[in-house]
Amino acid sequence: MEPLFGVVLGLILAVASPAHNSCTCATNKWAVCAQDSPGNCTCRLAGSDHPVDCSTLTSKCFLMKAEMMPLKEKRLWRPPHGVSDSDGIYNPDCEDSGAFKARQCNQSSSCWCVNTAGVRRTERGGRSLNCSELVRTRWIYIELTHKRSSSAFHAPDVAKALTQLFESRYKLHPKYIAAIKYDPPLIQIRLDQNKKPRWDVDIADVAYYFEKDFNNDSVFHSNSKLNVSVNGDALAIEKLWIYYVDEKPPEFCMRQLAAGISAVVTVVVLTAGIGIAVLLLLRWLRTRTYKKFECKEMREIKAPSLELP
Known part of the structure; x- marks a missing residue:
């Protein structure tokens, strides 16, 4: 039994x-x-x-x-006395829907306003900072470069491959892909999403998943690496940049801008002052040298007139 x-x-x-x-x-x-x-x-x-x-x-x-x-x-397990480096990282406040709350704060009571992509759009302030609304990130620009390939890629093929990638892997409807431009080895992708229906994914989430895939830290359970192919040839992404553009311009304080402008003006004035001083010094040295040379010539001319015939 x-x-x-x-x-x-x-x-x-x-x-x-x-x-x-x-x-x-x-x-x-x-x-x-x-x-x-x-x-x-x-x-x-x-x-x-x-x-x-x-x-x-x-x-x-x-x-x-x-x-x-x-x-x-x-x-389930971590090594004894293991620590994680969390300096500069904050735990975001989220709505029940998963959206960012307009105001985010860290443990040091420093607060700031963010957009729908969670990107800071104001200066840091205290707990009294007021963020009246969550400004939508309508455009996301993705720029990437790929490694050199033995065969050349054609722009329509690259656009088709990336469109299929965003649609199949990241569940993004092609209507939100406004443009894909290809100038080897640079690829520019513009995502445009003015209003997001509840059943569609947000372009900010797509960009984050794509960035995590590029950094070999995929959010997908399979943890599969990002593989992009154009007509069977691998498109090896080498560098990646992501830019977020909101419906309203960011609200950074003009004091920082004024300080930057003042620094630039100071550098320009100092450079101009040093340049003028050098020119005046060169001019003075040139005049002095000329006078010495003139006096020497006059002595040489006058010297023979002193000799007796």
């Missing part, structure tokens, strides 16, 4: 194992998932009770919050 019981137990574990492994969040490796009933897998954000929709991207705010969770809460 014991061998038979072992076989039955092994079959049960073999059948249960795939179901357990399938309870994961494909679009968020930090999500905590549990099989609460047969065929029903529920996933929540690490360290919170926010449910995660694994059929689409997780909001950038929730991802940043998950990244801030202590190692012991995200991993």
